[in-house]
Amino acid sequence: MERIDQIFHRINENSNRFLGYPLAKDFDYSEFAPFLNLCINNVGDPESPSTLSIDTKDIEKEVISFFADTLESSIEDVWGYVTNGGTEGNLYGLYLARESFNDPIVYYSEATHYSVKKNLHLLGLRSIVVRSRSNGEMDYNDLESLLTLHRDKPAIFFLNIGTTMTEAVDNIDHIKEIIEKYAIKDYYIHCDAAFLGCIAPFVDPKPKFDFSEGVDSISISGHKFIGGPIPCGIVLTKRKHRNRIVNSVSYVGTLDTTITGSRNGLTPLFLWSFIKKHGKKGLIERARKSQEVAAYTENRLKEIGVYAWRNNEALTVVFDKPSVALCEKYQLASEGKIAHIICVPGIEKEEIDVFINEYEEELVGSKLEAVL
Numbered sequence: 458m459e460r461i462d463q464i465f466h467r468i469n470e471n472s473n474r475f476l477g478y479p480l481a482k483d484f485d486y487s488e489f490a491p492f493l494n495l496c497i498n499n500v501g502d503p504e505s506p507s508t509l510s511i512d513t514k515d516i517e518k519e520v521i522s523f524f525a526d527t528l529e530s531s532i533e534d535v536w537g538y539v540t541n542g543g544t545e546g547n548l549y550g551l552y553l554a555r556e557s558f559n560d561p562i563v564y565y566s567e568a569t570h571y572s573v574k575k576n577l578h579l580l581g582l583r584s585i586v587v588r589s590r591s592n593g594e595m596d597y598n599d600l601e602s603l604l605t606l607h608r609d610k611p612a613i614f615f616l617n618i619g620t621t622m623t624e625a626v627d628n629i630d631h632i633k634e635i636i637e638k639y640a641i642k643d644y645y646i647h648c649d650a651a652f653l654g655c656i657a658p659f660v661d662p663k664p665k666f667d668f669s670e671g672v673d674s675i676s677i678s679g680h681k682f683i684g685g686p687i688p689c690g691i692v693l694t695k696r697k698h699r700n701r702i703v704n705s706v707s708y709v710g711t712l713d714t715t716i717t718g719s720r721n722g723l724t725p726l727f728l729w730s731f732i733k734k735h736g737k738k739g740l741i742e743r744a745r746k747s748q749e750v751a752a753y754t755e756n757r758l759k760e761i762g763v764y765a766w767r768n769n770e771a772l773t774v775v776f777d778k779p780s781v782a783l784c785e786k787y788q789l790a791s792e793g794k795i796a797h798i799i800c801v802p803g804i805e806k807e808e809i810d811v812f813i814n815e816y817e818e819e820l821v822g823s824k825l826e827a828v829l
């Protein structure tokens with residue numbers, strides 16, 4: 458059909474060109490095409506079978522087990538499920554945190570993803586925004602002074618393991634120091650690792666954020682660094698938190714531990730096939746290659762005289778924003794004066810060169826204009 462062809466071509470062309478979003482483009486899940494003609498539904502808790510046996514929960518549990526292991530724990534101690542994306546995982550973590558305490562306060566930084574504010578509102582949670590440093594990391598001095606005002610309240614720390622704009626990582630050691638210094642008894646740590654969750658465990662130095670650090674829950678996006686045609690994610694939490702909210706629902710004969718009832722059964726298949734094909738070794742190599750493209754991008758930008766920088770070995774290269782036309786053409790996300798390129802798998806050096814050349818022409822053009 459003409460209309461559908463048009464839509465296909467628009468998406469295909471645009472996805473070949475964007476540089477500003479953390480979505481890997483190098484996937485091929487066509488082997489799962491026959492599943493498109495099936496009803497698949499992972500309704501409810503992944504560990505609890507439902508009366509409607511049209512699910513991929515076995516596969517989903519293997520995916521969760523892989524991530525539990527990657528995040529320095531095991532399926533005996535942590536529980537999780539495949540979500541609709543990072544936002545749902547963050548909502549879930551905050552929900553579990555809320556159910557843990559009476560009248561807690563959530564601390565999160567200015568650089569936090571926009572969806573978190575809405576999630577806090579939905580949950581009716583009290584929260585305080587902490588200032589960010591210029592690199593996007595939480596300002597720990599500001600956190601400390603805010604916390605001293607509410608020492609008597611349970612504290613929920615919402616940490617960024619890779620902020621959306623600059624891929625900054627909040628330092629869990631500093632958070633723990635503050636917890637200790639003020640003898641905060643009741644606290645909960647949630648890590649938003651939407652983008653970095655599939656990268657950080659595989660790079661050196663490794664950003665600290667996993668269960669060996671004592672965090673309570675972690676949210677990761679599946680369609681970002683792993684990539685796929687349908688947004689998805691993984692949320693993991695200590696079992697005790699999940700057990701606190703267990704509710705049995707007789708209608709579908711499963712446990713209502715997840716945010717939504719019906720859940721996607723295809724996305725666990727995609728994640729599982731990626732894990733089977735690539736495994737940890739593949740992810741290490743994938744991260745290394747992407748870091749190399751990011752280092753290349755940073756250097757090329759500097760070569761043409763553009764102010765560019767990265768947080769450590771980030772895949773996100775931050776730089777002075779080019780014209781609106783270029784931002785639109787390459788779909789660069791921008792905020793104020795800065796833009797970024799995120800060097801996800803599927804973006805090659807050749808594509809970076811094409812962009813750099815165009816940016817350079819623009820710069821030369823504007824210099825000429827200034828002279829004339």
Ligand SMILES: *Cc1c(COP(=O)(O)O)cnc(C)c1O
Pocket residue numbers: 541542543544545570572617619620621649650651652678679688689690
């Ligand atoms: C992308 C992102 C989110 C939202 O994740 P979705 O998968 O789009 O729902 C949350 N936090 C951070 C830091 C992100 O980069």
